Amino acid sequence: MGSPEFAVPSLKALVERYDVVGVVTQPDRPAGRGQVLTPPAVKRVALGYNLPIIQPVKLRLPEAFEQVALWAPDLIVVAAYGQILKPNVLDLPRCGCINVHASLLPRWRGAAPIQAAILHGDPITGVTIMKMDPGMDTGPILSQRPVQILSEDTAASLSPRLSLAGADLLVDTLPAFLEGKIQVQLQDPNQATYAPMLKKEHARLDFSQPAGLLARQVRAYSPWPGTHTLWQNQILKVLKARASYAIVLPPGQTGTFEGLPAVGTSCGVLVLEEVQPAGKKPLHGQNFLQGARGWGKGPV
Numbered sequence: 001m002g003s004p005e006f007a008v009p010s011l012k013a014l015v016e017r018y019d020v021v022g023v024v025t026q027p028d029r030p031a032g033r034g035q036v037l038t039p040p041a042v043k044r045v046a047l048g049y050n051l052p053i054i055q056p057v058k059l060r061l062p063e064a065f066e067q068v069a070l071w072a073p074d075l076i077v078v079a080a081y082g083q084i085l086k087p088n089v090l091d092l093p094r095c096g097c098i099n100v101h102a103s104l105l106p107r108w109r110g111a112a113p114i115q116a117a118i119l120h121g122d123p124i125t126g127v128t129i130m131k132m133d134p135g136m137d138t139g140p141i142l143s144q145r146p147v148q149i150l151s152e153d154t155a156a157s158l159s160p161r162l163s164l165a166g167a168d169l170l171v172d173t174l175p176a177f178l179e180g181k182i183q184v185q186l187q188d189p190n191q192a193t194y195a196p197m198l199k200k201e202h203a204r205l206d207f208s209q210p211a212g213l214l215a216r217q218v219r220a221y222s223p224w225p226g227t228h229t230l231w232q233n234q235i236l237k238v239l240k241a242r243a244s245y246a247i248v249l250p251p252g253q254t255g256t257f258e259g260l261p262a263v264g265t266s267c268g269v270l271v272l273e274e275v276q277p278a279g280k281k282p283l284h285g286q287n288f289l290q291g292a293r294g295w296g297k298g299p300v
Helices: 005-017 041-048 062-071 113-119 155-178 211-220 285-291
Strands: 029-031 036-038 076-078 097-101 124-131 141-148 228-231 234-244 254-257 260-264 269-277
Touching (some): 005 041, 005 155, 097 155, 113 124, 113 211
Antiparallel strands (some): 029 036, 097 124, 234 269
16 A cells, blocks of 8 residues: 555565555546646556556545455555555454554654654654554554655655665565564654644745744755745745855845845745746746845845
8 A cells, every 4th residue: 555656665675575466546636737637656656567456535435445355465565655544454464554654753653754854853764664553653663774864855855765765674574574573662652743744835934933944844845845935926936945144134034145045034044045936937046136126125
């Protein structure tokens, strides 16, 4: 059970080593400017292997459960599927359900652990193989592997490294797990943190926050939901930015620093290295300034 690119290496690793009896993934959805109906990445790969596929709108629908039950799986592996498994599904396989989760649990339980780790400035994240229970990423830990977060990492650059680490750890863990030789580690709920599902409204930059946090927000939310501010009553997407403490501007005030557009925050300035004005292509900050009349004369 999986949907986005993150889940693809785990599926490929399983196909090479085990009998995959079926794939459950999200429905095809409109994507891109043309809103073309697009299959999940897992579906594209599963079709290449000629694997049986179902795409239920809701896994809790009786017909979806009946199909999974017909496959009679010994084990269900979940990687970024995108739906919560009900107890009837969790209890179906002889060996239960395990999850490939993109954090070092119990830190960053929830839907957006990669983005949360970058946003909060974690130096290290990782992957966890977990035995699933009815809670939100609360099940016992089977194995973990750390992955360093680089200073320039975005969600787009960190996710592939975590997905490969997760697939490697999955196939390293499965033999001992299936033989009942793993001593599980219970999670400490007192150490738990949560990474809620991201929404479009999270993209707005709030310049009453410090510049360091805003720079991490730009990286964490790339490519989705992205980050933006308003400039001359139109959305200005911020594609790449960094914090600087060499100058001071009032929060929200526009200015320049080293030939680049900058905006004041509660601590430091956010230097805009790459932006995209409404209806235009991405621009380097210097090129944006050449046509940005009024920049530096007022707030965003």
